[in-house]
Amino acid sequence: MTEFYGLPSPQHFWHWPTLIHFALVALAGGAAVVTAVAHITKHPKVRTYALVTMVLIVLDLFTLWIESPARFRFTHVWIFLAFTPTAPIWLGAWGLTISLVASFFVWIGKGPRLLWSAALVVGSLLALVYPGLALAVNVNRPLWTPVLLVLFPLTGMLTVVAIAALFRQAWAPRWLTVLSLASAVMGVVYLFALATGAAEARQAYAYLWSHGGPWFVVALVLLAAVPALVRRAPIAAALVPIVGATLIRSLIVEIGQVQHFGF
Amino acid sequence: MKLQRREFIKLSCATVGAMTLGSGAMAQIFPDGFPNPFRAPKGKWFDRDVTTVYSYCENCFWKCGIKAFVEGGKVRKIDGYAENPKSRGMLCPRGQGAIAQTYDPDRLKRPLIRVEGSERGDGHYREASWDEALDYIADKMLAIKAEHGSESVAFFAHGSGDNWFAEHLPGAWGSPNAAKPSVSLCTAPRETASQYTFGRGIAGHEQIDWDETDYIVLIGHHIGEDTHNTQLQQFAQALTRGAELVVVDPRFSTAASKAKDWLPIKPGTDTALLLAWIHVLIEEDLYDAAYVEAYTLGFDELTAHVAEFTPEWAEAITEIPADTIRRIAREMAAHAPRAVIPVNRHAVWYGESDTHRMRSLYLVNVLLGNYGVEGGYYLCDAPIVEKFPHPELPLTPSAGGCGGGATDVVADSPFRDSVDRGRFFGSATAVQEMIEPMITGEPYPIKGLICFGVNLFHAVPMVERTKEALGHLDLYVAIDVMPMEHVMWADVILPEATYLERHDDLSLIAHKTPFITARFPAIEPMYDTKPGWWIARELGIKLGLAEYFPWEDMEEYLDRRLSSIGSSLEAMREQGTIVRRGRPYLKDWEALNRNPFGTPSGKIEIYSERFAEAGLDGLPVYLPQPDGPAEHYRLLYGRSPVHTFSRTHNNPVLMDMHGENEVWLNAREADRLDLRQHEYVWLENQDGVREGPVRVLVTERIRPDCVYMVHGFGHKAPRMRVANGRGASDTHLQTHYDLDPVSGGAGTNNNFVRLLKGAPNPNHPPIAQVANEKRSPA
């Protein structure tokens, strides 16, 4: 029996607006990657992709600003006045900013091509990877395991490819299958690693299971179903992984905030 | 909202205009100035100009010396200070959190008069000036006096101002019916027992020589949950020093968690345990024979008396193994005289049994030879400061106090005896015995009540009876800081300034080092509130008693009193506390050739002739207590470390720590009743009175035959927006009490409750939310 006088910091520090951010940043980072590849391969639709990337990044930054408790103090400038490369959010902020600037120049078609390629590669990778990194660095939170370093970029790419498929980009369906399956496999690996891990990981696994675990399974089933759908129902094949990927990401962010079992 | 483009432009121009033009509008939009990421948020109070004011705390009545830190016209922080023997530089949580009461928007703000034609309890009031309110009271009091005599106005008082309202004013007015709940609802048995054993009272600051003791036995004494500051400090220091601790309690209290032995005694059987200890100490020749010989009378009677009270006898009663009883007795003796069973404060448990219990507790200490000896009970007297000269009061009410006993009744008084006189043996008045006469008019009617800081519905058992009694009064005045439920029944409500806003009389503390503290206002009274002394004086003047209040204000009063000891108000303002040398031990008294024992024999009276003459037992006996009806649990109650009585439950800072009480229930009983942790239940007592909903605390920390709750919650006072409806009130379940025929104490532990499933979850919003909503005026 444990009782408190005064409560420590509440278990949940990130709320639903943060989940929206995690969904948007997946799209933004993924789109930046697509733009980077398109720019390097001189894909004919690169300017469209760049524009979409810009819109997504701006949307995401706007969400972040809206949900920030410091929104009217404008302290965010400090991110750009500081050098804190150990901070995933700093890396992500720079990744998104670089991607935004590079995309803008790609869109208007100005500036040195090589520079924008390099910027897009670096920026987009940072933007894609940092959400998983921002979770995985917290070794104190047992549900945020290193597997997320792979799972989050995969699901991020998956959502953006799914959107591309919705808009009938010819290259998309192929990647849809691959990324869906890869995400599903990593999802299973994630669960397996928890279930077979040390005591704390197993307790966390049980916690995950009792706090929305079945939804996790639903998400995995959705992802695994994508290859079967790609031919027969292309629209569903695009919508289903968006739901699946977003569900997995949201569950992990939301439930994973818990820490110190039996402590 | 759909705005046309033109309107929108107009609107934004207006906004920009307002921002550039009026700094007021600007401040409204950006209270911290225009956003600037390079400017730190507004600094804290301690970075600005801070002044310090000496006072003493009033969040419980331990009266710790404090320093109030004032900045920008507000009290920002309170700390103790090292020179004060009560706080010694430290404060308990209530003392630390007390500021929030002064700044509570729910406070009573100006005098209120009940709307003519409304019923008491309806809560319809109109605002009045002090003049009108006091005239109203004075007129009614004089009318009552004319019809029934001055004795028909009763005075109940609790708090630093209680000397004005339970002694000075009733003394000047002429009513012996003045009472402090701190006696008969708290300490009466221990005071009476002490007076008749030692010829001395127990001090309000219990005189346990913690600093010297090596072995401590606590009986139902909740140190740790009771955070009386100095006592807790010294208790903890004793433990840290390595003193051994034994705790006797049906509940695994905080103190029990520090003990080497916890004796989960059957409730109501403590006297049997104490008698068995006396038996072992005598039978095994473990007592301090020299001490007994030198200082006591009646040891032989005691020896004969306890012969039959063997540990085996006690085991059958207390459910504590006889071996354990023997072992603890031997351990106490091995450490004697540095072994002590401290008195606890709230001693009214079972009525008649209480004085017996306190007497037997003292007798164990006496046999250990520790009274007046290092490591036991030290001897203390309050410092003497002369009164402000005034004509002698026509009457000295016997209100007593939480320590120090009561003055004896003057035999040839021109006034009638108090209405409770004769119901019990002790001399101090008993607040709960003054309720019935309001209803029955016997022995004579009580028609008026001046209630200063006494929570009639959370302190006095039999709440329904109290409510009925209030209905019979011609005048009921409540003087308080908060709109407590009982306050909102009064005919006239007088808002008192808080302790941070007022002077009070000197606090003269009986202590190992007797000392004097003063209270200085840290800020001006907020709203239209007034200090207690001012209210008493103004009312006195209106009653034609001006001669008894010959001072203009408290500064003059205090200065005059302090000058009698060679000090002054100004000196005190700089100093806060004046500490005197004490004479704590028998040897100090003997060196002065004085006898500390004020008994007729001048000895410790183990056998009390005076009790025997009055037809009472000359030696303590064990009186069995009834078990409750089937499926009922004995209702025990106690304290939370962050709350005082029922006074602190609208303080958001303290409520944020502990915002509702729980009913503690043994885990196996909870299984049997199919109750889950924190499930809400109703409590229903032996008389069918229901209280709650209240959460169940399923715990291993209590015996299966009783339940426990923290006292003071369960306010039914809508104007107290934090307190209202949170938790349950034990007092409302105390529809029965056992009057101690010796001390007048009201024992309330013979109430029993059932736990009824299916109470709704009241879904209280978090305290923080309520506190925030409260910032906007109601």
Next chain:
Amino acid sequence: MSRYAMAIDLKACVGCAACSVACSVENEMPVGTHRLWIRNTTIGTFPDLVVEHRPEACLHCENPPCVPVCPTGCCFVTADGIVDLDVKRCIGCSACIAACPYDARSMHPAGYVTKCDFCKHRVADGRAPACVETCPTLCRTFGDLMDPQSEVSIAIRQARRVDVLRPGLGTGPNLYYLNAPAKFGLVGGEGSRS
């Protein structure tokens, strides 16, 4: 340069929360936000029980995981080992809250993170932190670990048993718990059997 640390003797602590209230008032914490709180845990079955009263706050970790994740450099460690923050730079991203294994950081309603700073304004004046000064069981000591004669060094040296929270994480806490009441140390800590 000092290495500030705090020690709490759990044999004496009664969980009264005076420290927590003092902290909140001193540091103007709004109701509901706490830099310091008390965890009271009961283990065992009637009548063999242990109750641990454990005040918790920022441990001023030697290797604070909360600092490197801060994107604006708002979180830092002072030369004296106080893990501090410059609220002017805080963007309220909660990264540090996520990284703290001890729930020691919370979001102030004004939109920045707050936590125990060892009452640095008092320490700078040579006074004890508010919680240490007020504790009515005198179970708290504060001081410089580099000074073997400081109160905190002495208290730690003399303790029968010294524990820190979650030592396995390698955070190097500077909040020490002395004389834990349970035989195995802190309740619910690593290696606990609650």
